[in-house]
Amino acid sequence: MGNPGIYIHIPFCLNKCPYCDFFSQVAKEDEISLFLHQLQQEIKNKAPLYTSYAFDTVYIGGGTPNCLESSALLECLAILKQELNITSDAEITLELNPECIVPEDLKAYEQSGINRLSLGTQSFRNEELRFLGRIHNAKKNLEALHLIRAFNTFSLACDVITGLPGQSVDDLQVSLDLLQKFSPEHLSVYILTAEEGTPYYQWIQEDRVKPLEEEQVNILWKFAHHYLQDRGYSHYEVSNFAKPEYHSRHNSKYWDDSNYLGFGPSAHSRWDRTRFWNPPDLKSYLDGTYQPVYETINDEQWLIEQLMLELRTEKGFDLNYLSFLKHSQPFFDMISRLNSESETKLLEIEGNFLKATPEGWILLDSMIEKLIEKIDC
Numbered sequence: 001m002g003n004p005g006i007y008i009h010i011p012f013c014l015n016k017c018p019y020c021d022f023f024s025q026v027a028k029e030d031e032i033s034l035f036l037h038q039l040q041q042e043i044k045n046k047a048p049l050y051t052s053y054a055f056d057t058v059y060i061g062g063g064t065p066n067c068l069e070s071s072a073l074l075e076c077l078a079i080l081k082q083e084l085n086i087t088s089d090a091e092i093t094l095e096l097n098p099e100c101i102v103p104e105d106l107k108a109y110e111q112s113g114i115n116r117l118s119l120g121t122q123s124f125r126n127e128e129l130r131f132l133g134r135i136h137n138a139k140k141n142l143e144a145l146h147l148i149r150a151f152n153t154f155s156l157a158c159d160v161i162t163g164l165p166g167q168s169v170d171d172l173q174v175s176l177d178l179l180q181k182f183s184p185e186h187l188s189v190y191i192l193t194a195e196e197g198t199p200y201y202q203w204i205q206e207d208r209v210k211p212l213e214e215e216q217v218n219i220l221w222k223f224a225h226h227y228l229q230d231r232g233y234s235h236y237e238v239s240n241f242a243k244p245e246y247h248s249r250h251n252s253k254y255w256d257d258s259n260y261l262g263f264g265p266s267a268h269s270r271w272d273r274t275r276f277w278n279p280p281d282l283k284s285y286l287d288g289t290y291q292p293v294y295e296t297i298n299d300e301q302w303l304i305e306q307l308m309l310e311l312r313t314e315k316g317f318d319l320n321y322l323s324f325l326k327h328s329q330p331f332f333d334m335i336s337r338l339n340s341e342s343e344t345k346l347l348e349i350e351g352n353f354l355k356a357t358p359e360g361w362i363l364l365d366s367m368i369e370k371l372i373e374k375i376d377c
């Protein structure tokens with residue numbers, strides 16, 4: 001377990017994308033100032049319990065953090081640094097929407113110590129961006145990338161969404177090729193999923209949209225895997241690719257059993273064997289009546305969580321954890337069964353780690369479900 005990290009959730013966006021199930025809503029002016037006030041209060045209230053720890057990551061996400069005035073956002077970061085021990089080499093990430101990036105803000109981010117920008121490019125095909133309900137277009141992506149690359153200080157992470165209805169490999173390659181011109185140090189490639197409660201899910205239910213066939217999704221995913229590996233990225237987590245030394249230090253905390261604190265509505269925290277989170281409810285956050293929910297993580301829950309998270313990573317699941325099990329043989333039998341039922345190897349054991357092969361990553365959810373059945377602490 002490494003140093004703990006900090007996540008700040010900004011619950012506002014300029015519009016709501018139809019596929020998105022993150023906790024965010026279109027901002028109203030009076031809500032923003034109240035939110036910033038409550039966020040600062042939350043930091044000040046929570047911090048005294050954690051002053052003896054050195055935090056080496058801060059991730060400001062959402063939502064769309066850069067729909068807020070940079071001065072207000074940076075004031076919150078300054079308070080965080082004042083109240084908690086943020087290491088001098090901390091990775092400090094800010095998520096950005098390409099639509100609203102201005103050079104003056106980038107300068108202010110740089111001066112405040114932000115050293116990593118995560119840009120939600122998603123696609124460079126306007127047709128796809130329109131389908132996703134994004135307010136930016138490909139031109140805005142390019143402008144944003146040029147502006148960011150004018151600074152030497154920022155490490156650049158970009159997001160791409162694939163698996164859109166009707167998407168071909170050539171379509172995906174348009175976006176990946178354009179991104180390569182800016183050599184982002186980190187890339188996340190997410191497969192579009194229909195989350196219940198979203199308009200996109202509803203469109204599928206009503207047959208207004210036909211989701212992409214699973215086979216084609218797998219072709220796109222494998223294409224991204226090979227395309228990026230050939231260009232020097234390591235595929236270090238199912239959806240994440242990085243140039244050497246540029247793995248997301250913050251996101252790795254979620255996978256490697258580190259502690260983290262979350263601030264803002266819906267933000268989750270994990271501290272040793274306790275998980276706690278603020279309800280996804282803006283009203284109670286703004287009026288200060290929200291009550292965080294606490295949950296103790298028992299051995300079985302902890303083991304299942306580690307399996308689900310670590311098997312998503314290149315490093316794999318640490319088999320030493322199986323010492324918590326009453327019987328580990330059924331778990332190993334299931335690994336053999338999953339491999340024997342498939343034409344290609346899905347899981348492999350290297351040293352003390354169980355790893356999914358690239359073919360296995362595609363089937364990860366169903367494999368994890370079967371492995372979990374064999375966990376009995």
Ligand code: SF4
Pocket residue numbers: 012013014015016017020021022024062063064097120
């Ligand atoms: S901009 Fe991001 S967080 Fe906001 S609605 Fe769209 S996908 Fe969700």
